[in-house]
Amino acid sequence: MKKKTESLSRRDAIKNIGLASGSLAFMPFASPLLNPKEKTLGVALVGLGNYATRQLGPALLHTKFCTLKGIVTGTPEKETKWQKEYGILPKHTYNYETFDKLADDPAIDIVYIVLPNFMHKEYTIRALKAGKHVICEKPMGMNAQECKEMIAAAKAANKKLQIGYRLFYEPHHLKLKEESNKPFKGRMKLIEASLSFDMAREGLWRIDKKMGGGGAIMDLGIYTIQAARRAAGHNPVSVFAQGYVDDPKMYKDIYGTYAYQLRFNDNTVCNSTVSFSAYSDRFHVSRGNEYLELQPAFAANKITALTTWSETKETLEHDEFQQTTQMDAFAKNIFENTPVIASGEEGLIDMQIIDAIKRSIELKKEVGIRYNE
Numbered sequence: 001m002k003k004k005t006e007s008l009s010r011r012d013a014i015k016n017i018g019l020a021s022g023s024l025a026f027m028p029f030a031s032p033l034l035n036p037k038e039k040t041l042g043v044a045l046v047g048l049g050n051y052a053t054r055q056l057g058p059a060l061l062h063t064k065f066c067t068l069k070g071i072v073t074g075t076p077e078k079e080t081k082w083q084k085e086y087g088i089l090p091k092h093t094y095n096y097e098t099f100d101k102l103a104d105d106p107a108i109d110i111v112y113i114v115l116p117n118f119m120h121k122e123y124t125i126r127a128l129k130a131g132k133h134v135i136c137e138k139p140m141g142m143n144a145q146e147c148k149e150m151i152a153a154a155k156a157a158n159k160k161l162q163i164g165y166r167l168f169y170e171p172h173h174l175k176l177k178e179e180s181n182k183p184f185k186g187r188m189k190l191i192e193a194s195l196s197f198d199m200a201r202e203g204l205w206r207i208d209k210k211m212g213g214g215g216a217i218m219d220l221g222i223y224t225i226q227a228a229r230r231a232a233g234h235n236p237v238s239v240f241a242q243g244y245v246d247d248p249k250m251y252k253d254i255y256g257t258y259a260y261q262l263r264f265n266d267n268t269v270c271n272s273t274v275s276f277s278a279y280s281d282r283f284h285v286s287r288g289n290e291y292l293e294l295q296p297a298f299a300a301n302k303i304t305a306l307t308t309w310s311e312t313k314e315t316l317e318h319d320e321f322q323q324t325t326q327m328d329a330f331a332k333n334i335f336e337n338t339p340v341i342a343s344g345e346e347g348l349i350d351m352q353i354i355d356a357i358k359r360s361i362e363l364k365k366e367v368g369i370r371y372n373e
């Protein structure tokens, strides 16, 4: 109970500080005047697992334009715990049977889907049909076709859709994008991206093909692909990928480790590895004899500095939780009816690239990436 009081008063304090806060100075919409309705948008979190518990719930105590108002969970003990911790009312508490009743709850503006990958499409579309804006966690869907259906559903409902791509709003990644896209004289732009956690264990939905869609390539590959696209300034045209299995009992129908080379239509190449059987978290861009580097590069709230052109390590001001900036940016899009940066279309491109990576492994050759199908 004490924690709740402290947390809520911290949130109120942050909301009152406005521009005076150094961390908020980084937010592209720090002025409270940009919120025409002078209210925050109500968010309902769907799926109260690790990410919702460790990152999104705490981040929502710091958001300026969003408030955690509702939850959807299949576990009654979690209902009580979250109600107490975040002051959520029973009338805004749902389970998977009552999910569609969200349509009749005016306190909920945004439904945030934090479920295993195979459930993203279904719950995103149901939330859109309930008349809500939706944030859907990464990877957007199980394949490009699912992403297209989700984009179409958002259009049909005339609601906004954001993918939970926190790094689209992270200052070190934004600076890296700006620097790496400046004109240069070198011959090649070489990108190296790796993200791995030694996390495979029996029963984990992430290593079940039907639930996770392919293990590390779906869960972690998405970050390396996005970062490579940002640093390149455009999208890759082809990919050559390899899959490795260190433990056939663990990885029954997926690979534990994926290596892939993305080729762009200029002299840019990105070499990547992702794995559930090792550790790495690194992003490196070189041109001529200079380089930009982030390490750690992708793990939530661990990015501390960007090495800029081989020389200085720069630490940029950032929010304590990357998700705070991400969710407030979405609220701003809703208030101002502006395009979403981490859009469904971005999620679709990443999934088209992942589909090509899987195809390349199967065919054992370099394949073109199909953006127009």
Ligand code: NAD
Pocket (backbone or CB within 6 Å): 047, 048, 049, 050, 051, 052, 074, 114, 115, 116, 117, 137, 138, 139, 164, 165, 166, 205, 219, 300
């Ligand atoms: P998790 O396994 O900890 O949580 C999943 C939740 O879904 C659990 O509460 C579980 O009870 C619930 N659930 C409901 N129906 C289920 C079913 N049929 N099978 C299994 N679980 C069911 O997973 P997580 O780590 O919280 O990941 C959830 C989503 O968030 C994933 O899509 C993941 O990729 C994404 N994620 C994103 C980030 C990020 O940095 N953006 C970080 C971690 C996870």
